[in-house]
Amino acid sequence: MRTLQSQSTDIYTDYVRDWKEKGGKVLGYACVATPVELIEAAGVLPYRIKAFGHPDTELGDAYLARFNCRFCRSCLQLGLDGTYDFLDGLIETNGCDHLRGMFENWQYVKKYEFFHYLKVPHFLREDSLEYFTEEIGLLRQALEERFGAQVTDERIRKAIDAYDEVFARLKRLYALREKVPPAVSGAEVMRLVCTGSSMMAGDFSALLDEVLAEKENAAPLPYKARLMILGSATDEVDLIEDIESTGALIAADALCYGSRSFWRREGESGDPARLLAERYLANLFCPRMFTEYEKRRDYILETAKRAGVDGAIVTYNKFCDLHGVESVSLRMDLEKAGVPVLVLEKDYGSKADTGRIKTRVQAFLERLGK
Numbered sequence: 001m002r003t004l005q006s007q008s009t010d011i012y013t014d015y016v017r018d019w020k021e022k023g024g025k026v027l028g029y030a031c032v033a034t035p036v037e038l039i040e041a042a043g044v045l046p047y048r049i050k051a052f053g054h055p056d057t058e059l060g061d062a063y064l065a066r067f068n069c070r071f072c073r074s075c076l077q078l079g080l081d082g083t084y085d086f087l088d089g090l091i092e093t094n095g096c097d098h099l100r101g102m103f104e105n106w107q108y109v110k111k112y113e114f115f116h117y118l119k120v121p122h123f124l125r126e127d128s129l130e131y132f133t134e135e136i137g138l139l140r141q142a143l144e145e146r147f148g149a150q151v152t153d154e155r156i157r158k159a160i161d162a163y164d165e166v167f168a169r170l171k172r173l174y175a176l177r178e179k180v181p182p183a184v185s186g187a188e189v190m191r192l193v194c195t196g197s198s199m200m201a202g203d204f205s206a207l208l209d210e211v212l213a214e215k216e217n218a219a220p221l222p223y224k225a226r227l228m229i230l231g232s233a234t235d236e237v238d239l240i241e242d243i244e245s246t247g248a249l250i251a252a253d254a255l256c257y258g259s260r261s262f263w264r265r266e267g268e269s270g271d272p273a274r275l276l277a278e279r280y281l282a283n284l285f286c287p288r289m290f291t292e293y294e295k296r297r298d299y300i301l302e303t304a305k306r307a308g309v310d311g312a313i314v315t316y317n318k319f320c321d322l323h324g325v326e327s328v329s330l331r332m333d334l335e336k337a338g339v340p341v342l343v344l345e346k347d348y349g350s351k352a353d354t355g356r357i358k359t360r361v362q363a364f365l366e367r368l369g370k
């Protein structure tokens with residue numbers, strides 16, 4: 001576990017370094033709507049872009065406005081200052097406008113040979129599924145042309161199976177956190193999810209097997225209250241550690257660097273491109289999907305109930321319009337359903353926010369009578 005913890009908040013991990021030294025290619029993406037199975041089927045390592053609480057943005061600020069979310073500005077900073085020079089290309093998605101601005105400015109400066117814009121529909125309808133299936137076909141073609149790999153149906157199916165293995169193990173890990181008392185903390189879970197988002201599926205499964213073997217016999221963790229965390233894209237392990245340092249256990253999450261990246265991946269089509277379209281578009285629990293608020297709310301309530309939480313923290317990065325707007329309805333609906341809520345707006349990676357966040361969580365615990 002110690003090795004894992006020291007690696008997982010590095011951008012260029014030993015795993016990725018080793019992959020590159022062996023001649024492997026790496027593609028960066030940011031949104032969980034990106035079908036990583038396709039990238040893996042092309043023999044390329046999918047790397048989910050992270051900033052790991054990196055607070056500097058001076059280079060990013062030259063290209064993005066101050067009212068763009070700091071997570072995107074921090075990722076752009078690392079792209080421009082050379083930290084991400086090990087990438088062989090980028091896949092942009094229209095998750096939100098801040099992310100798009102990040103990718104387009106990054107490519108404008110760095111000019112990767114491979115840059116692909118995967119357009120993800122905002123609706124789940126038959127015509128959107130057809131459109132997304134075509135988009136996935138275009139990505140498949142682009143990967144084949146650039147990386148010289150035959151992305152056959154068989155290779156895609158194998159990659160889908162390998163990711164299903166990962167998701168099954170992650171669910172076992174989540175069950176250990178939901179246990180009363182828990183065997184794993186919220187910070188450990190986020191480290192693992194982040195680490196796995198830059199590994200090939202089979203290797204991540206092997207790592208999870210080691211962690212599960214250790215954690216299944218671990219001593220239970222003490223805590224004062226069980227909380228759930230949900231909201232905008234954040235890879236801030238430090239934030240979870242700060243929250244847990246108050247005695248609150250993050251027993252469940254609905255984060256996109258968390259359960260939203262893997263909880264439901266179902267689809268029934270026999271055609272692999274269509275199957276990927278179904279698995280992604282139908283299971284995207286993000287406010288970038290129009291007219292699906294009730295589905296997201298129910299997913300959150302279902303998670304809160306299963307984990308038996310005492311309350312929820314709805315968090316979002318300053319200027320994140322998607323999650324900021326949704327936090328209003330979520331707070332009302334969760335409280336109506338008997339789940340007390342703390343809404344936490346924060347600046348991504350800001351150490352100056354630490355004291356304020358801990359004070360607010362402590363006050364929330366007092367409100368919960370813990």
Ligand code: SF4
Nearest residue numbers: 031032095233256286
């Ligand atoms: S919050 Fe939504 S748009 Fe942003 S990365 Fe996650 S899934 Fe994509």
